[in-house]
Amino acid sequence: MHEHRTATIYERLKYGQGSGSLIVEDLNCTGTEDDLDECESFPWFENSSQPPCNNHLYDVGINCRPKTPIRLVNGTKATNYSGRVEIEYEGEWGPICDMSFDANDAKVICRMLGYNTESASYHGNAYYGTGNSRAIVSNLYCLGHEQDISECNAGYTWSQIHPHCSAVNNLAVQCNTPVRVNNAWTLYLGVVEVYIRGSWRGGSGSI
Structure with a gap:
């Protein structure tokens, strides 16, 4: 009889529930493998999962981009503590849309930059000007404790940006006190x- 290893709350359902037949269970990789089928696991076949993993409440998510390139642009000249937020995707720097943005999201961005999070604040409506490209992320939803925005949920990312986001929605943050x-x-x-x-x-x- 095989043993179940329970995923942490961080891993489990982080990106929602999947659908279809549950196939892989008790995956045990060493980290040196080139493919999942080289790892030890319970035998793979359709509906092979056993309780409690035979439902989508234990679906595991993964983040393959743990550190998002980020910068502040066009802010206070004397310091780098404030400015328009831009992130890099596929070699292009683009802004974040201010739709649904809040103080928790600002904290994560300031933490990513190595700045104070106690006084993190934000400005919408292109407070520090507009960028030269379309928004890359919109409707960002962070809880405030994340180390990177790639750990946060987002309503629209990369190529699927909210249709109402435009240059006037460019987001800015202020990380100084x-x-x-x-x-x-x-x-x-x-x-x-x-x-x-x-x-x-x-x-x-x-x-």
């Missing part, structure tokens, strides 16, 4: 506040 002086007593004195996790926070001080 905004600072302000609030309740200033004079031009030079006041309460220093920083924008963290969606709100301004700080304490008394002077600059």
Whole structure:
């Protein structure tokens, strides 16, 4: 009797359920093989899977592009912390459409760039100008903890972009921490506040 190895929550159903007959089960590759049929597994044949793997609740997904080339363009000149988001696909750099974009998506993009995620914010409507090519991804949906946007779901990717996305929908992010002086007593004195996790926070001080 063969043993079942359960896929982690990350692997299982990450890209939804498949359809049709379940064939491959208990796949055990060493990583050196050139083809799946060189790996050990339960014998392959139509409907060969046994409980609990005989339904699509255990369908496994895989991400073959773990690091997406990404850059910020046309943002703050003094730093690289903000700008229009562009990613590379098939040798071409293109923007992300701002449709359905939110703070969780911005966090992932800032994390990919090695920047602070606590103050991650975003701007739509081509805030930092428009790119020279069509959008590559639209309707991005990240939970906020992912290391790369390739781990996130997206309604439209690569060649299938939302029909209403245009150059005016180019997305921009800001990864630096905004600072302000609030309740200033004079031009030079006041309460220093920083924008963290969606709100301004700080304490008394002077600059």
